[in-house]
Amino acid sequence: MxxxxxxxxxxxxxxxxxxxxxxxxxxxxxxxxxxxxxxxxxxxxxxxxxxxxxxxxxxxxxxxxxxxxxxxxxxxxxxxxxxxxxxxxxxxxxxxxxxxxxxxxxxxxxxxxxxxxxxxxxxxxEAASAPKSFDGLAFSGNSSEAHKKAKLSPREAEVLRHLMEGAANKVIARELDVAEVTVKVHVKTILRKIGAANRTQAAMWASAHLPGREGLAGxxxxxxxxx
Missing domain, CATH: 3.40.50.2300 (Response regulator)
Known part of the structure; x- marks a missing residue:
């Protein structure tokens, strides 16, 4: 159809x-x-x-x-x-x-x-237009509260912002000047903390809950x- x-x-x-x-x-x-x-x-x-x-x-x-x-x-x-x-x-x-x-x-x-x-x-x-769920991932209506609850470290938050931009682990590692295996560990930890099943769900969560970069440093x- x-x-x-x-x-x-x-x-x-x-x-x-x-x-x-x-x-x-x-x-x-x-x-x-x-x-x-x-x-x-x-x-x-x-x-x-x-x-x-x-x-x-x-x-x-x-x-x-x-x-x-x-x-x-x-x-x-x-x-x-x-x-x-x-x-x-x-x-x-x-x-x-x-x-x-x-x-x-x-x-x-x-x-x-x-x-x-x-x-x-x-x-x-922005918060009002964010989805209530995405592929089974629940979102909180309070962005700052959800961020605190996730208890992300500053480095994890930075990695998550790169995920939101669709960056691969290799690119993130280069941007942050760390080993790619370190990025993989951060990604795994992030997924566990926010309850996401994959990188796309994590990126969706970040879009709804993380403040922008400007708010943080013919x-x-x-x-x-x-x-």
């Missing part, structure tokens, strides 16, 4: 659908014919799988633009998605004209955010869609 809906959405627009795939790992690299200008990802529950899909597309097709379409977005996922390489977040409930115009703007180099996320950013209501050549 998602494939049919996207094809129907783009009928008569400036886009030509180059293909549909449900497993981005199966996408040919390079793509046959012209390189796609835009990838549309059906976000589903906007979880870890969506972020992994985005990272893989950015690695294989660095010049292409990426849009995620979903029923809703929260501020924490938008931050992680942007860090992973998403250029636009579109709501599936928007009108056809709005969706197509949003895709056109993304293709032209603009960054698109849903109105509810933009409102949260303008009002500074016709497109093709379109591929990943489900």
């Amino acid at each position: 998602i494939d049919t809906g996207i094809r129907h959405l783009l009928e008569g627009s400036c886009y030509a659908v180059a293909g549909m795939v449900h497993d981005v790992a199966a996408l040919p690299n390079p793509c046959p014919g012209a390189e796609p200008d835009l990838f549309i990802i059906a976000g589903g529950n906007c979880g870890e799988q969506t972020l992994e899909t985005v990272r893989l597309l950015r690695t294989r097709h660095s010049s292409a633009r990426i849009a995620v379409i979903a029923d809703h977005f929260d501020l924490a996922f938008v931050r992680l998605g942007h860090a992973a390489g998403v250029h636009g977040f579109c709501l599936s409930g928007s009108s056809r004209d709005v969706l197509i115009k949003s895709l056109e703007l993304i293709s032209l180099g603009e960054e698109i955010l849903p109105p509810v996320v933009m409102t949260s950013l303008l009002n500074g209501s 016709r497109r050549q093709g379109l591929s869609v990943s489900g």
Whole structure:
């Protein structure tokens, strides 16, 4: 149904659908014919799988633009998605004209955010827009209280901020001038302290609870869609 809906959405627009795939790992690299200008990802529950899909597309097709379409977005996922390489977040409930115009703007180099996320950013209501849960990970409504309860050390908090940016252990080790095995130990400890099952859940927790760094020191050549 998602494939049919996207094809129907783009009928008569400036886009030509180059293909549909449900497993981005199966996408040919390079793509046959012209390189796609835009990838549309059906976000589903906007979880870890969506972020992994985005990272893989950015690695294989660095010049292409990426849009995620979903029923809703929260501020924490938008931050992680942007860090992973998403250029636009579109709501599936928007009108056809709005969706197509949003895709056109993304293709032209603009960054698109849903109105509810933009409102949260303008009002500074970051805590209110944070998800109550993500893949089974519960969040507290009080960020500072949750941070204290987790009892993260300053170094663990710094590692967690790097996880929030999607950095690999090797990159974190280089940034902090420590051994990679030390970073692995910190990550394992962080996951245990905050009750996260994986790095993506930890990053989502950090987006909701850690203060920012400043508070601490013609016709497109093709379109591929990943489900």
